[in-house]
Amino acid sequence: MPSCPALEAADPEPARGLHAQVLAALSRRIAAGRADTCVQRDPDFIRTMLPIIARYTSYFTPEVRGLDRVPADGPVLLVGNHSGLFYVPEAWTCGQAILSRRGIDAPACLLGHDLLFALPGVGPFLRRLGAVPATTSHAEAALARGACVLVYPGGDLEACRPWTQRNKVDFGGRTGFVRLALRCGVPVIPVAAHGGHHAVVVLARGDRLARTVGLDTLRINVFPLLAGPPFGVTSVLTPPPPLPAHLTVEFLPALDWTGYGPGAADDTRIVSACYEDITGRLQAALDRLSAEYPHPVLLGFSRFTARAAARAIPRQEPQQNRSPSLNVWARPAPRPPSSIGGRRIPGVPKAGSRAKDTIRGKGGTSSLIWSPSDIRMRRPWKPRPMERGGWPPI
Numbered sequence: 001m002p003s004c005p006a007l008e009a010a011d012p013e014p015a016r017g018l019h020a021q022v023l024a025a026l027s028r029r030i031a032a033g034r035a036d037t038c039v040q041r042d043p044d045f046i047r048t049m050l051p052i053i054a055r056y057t058s059y060f061t062p063e064v065r066g067l068d069r070v071p072a073d074g075p076v077l078l079v080g081n082h083s084g085l086f087y088v089p090e091a092w093t094c095g096q097a098i099l100s101r102r103g104i105d106a107p108a109c110l111l112g113h114d115l116l117f118a119l120p121g122v123g124p125f126l127r128r129l130g131a132v133p134a135t136t137s138h139a140e141a142a143l144a145r146g147a148c149v150l151v152y153p154g155g156d157l158e159a160c161r162p163w164t165q166r167n168k169v170d171f172g173g174r175t176g177f178v179r180l181a182l183r184c185g186v187p188v189i190p191v192a193a194h195g196g197h198h199a200v201v202v203l204a205r206g207d208r209l210a211r212t213v214g215l216d217t218l219r220i221n222v223f224p225l226l227a228g229p230p231f232g233v234t235s236v237l238t239p240p241p242p243l244p245a246h247l248t249v250e251f252l253p254a255l256d257w258t259g260y261g262p263g264a265a266d267d268t269r270i271v272s273a274c275y276e277d278i279t280g281r282l283q284a285a286l287d288r289l290s291a292e293y294p295h296p297v298l299l300g301f302s303r304f305t306a307r308a309a310a311r312a313i314p315r316q317e318p319q320q321n322r323s324p325s326l327n328v329w330a331r332p333a334p335r336p337p338s339s340i341g342g343r344r345i346p347g348v349p350k351a352g353s354r355a356k357d358t359i360r361g362k363g364g365t366s367s368l369i370w371s372p373s374d375i376r377m378r379r380p381w382k383p384r385p386m387e388r389g390g391w392p393p394i
Contacts, residue, residue, distance in 0.1 A: 029118035040127040043104045061303040062093040066251035070101050075143040075186045081169045082152040082159040083196030087242045090193035093249050107147035143184045153177045160205050160224040166197040167290045169283045178274045182265040190252040192285035195296035199242035201227040246300035248289050
């Protein structure tokens, strides 16, 4: 894992201006968060938050494949491609899948960006869910406890890659996860995610802008420029809401690097070969998913709309009309009036039929038409005269 420049900035010179003061305060908080090795994962809190997380991820109509390839217990390192700015739907979906596979009480953690744990409220929230800063010490301690560790080596560089590179795996040459797996001797499972980066249109990473404002001292390498409603072209400070892109998460077959031994973590050639192997497998899977779902935004929008409509229709009917034997709605037909103006209507048509009755009056006759829509739409029954003739004087 790359070292954090914030460690050297823990005791900065007297800050000049508000901007420098904010950077200095964040640097101190980041250093303190990285030094905190206390395990704060709370299974009861996770059980409380799971319905909320499920409601959030359902917006992206997620699809999970190959979950049985994740071992039910024991240490394992999951390596995935990052997407979707800070919305990261693939991370939340992958976390749900891991909990369903291994159980809530089983040890599991996510390696996150240092800045997240320096933010008031956000850091404690993520730690209770099981997330820890992305450092070698935190990752090794979690694997030693037999945990399932999820890491996204691409980090902010990959999560904020431009829209034109949305179907590309970009780890930025970061090989810390390879050295971690070789040193700990654990299986590695690639996790390919498609559709998450279609939810947000990133025009540019803004890496130069990030260096200009000094964000690189906090290990923040991007300041992305975005596009989308309702702001049009904007920045990360006022991000547009994500589009309901269909998300697919696939767990690929495990990679066994234990044959190289722990000493291979210091061998550049082996580390490079393992890096190319896993990135190549992830890119091949992403290409396959892109060919299968070329338009995840349209697919996700159609599925989300259909599901919302399906949920809205039953709420329009009272529960007593529910048929217990069949999963259908028993809609009683509305009962039409038995007379009009004191004169009896000869018959009542059945639902779905079209019948015509005649009413005789002093000035002649008039035909009434029954429409099935009067029953299907549940409108109050109202006889309608035919185009010719008219209502008789009664």
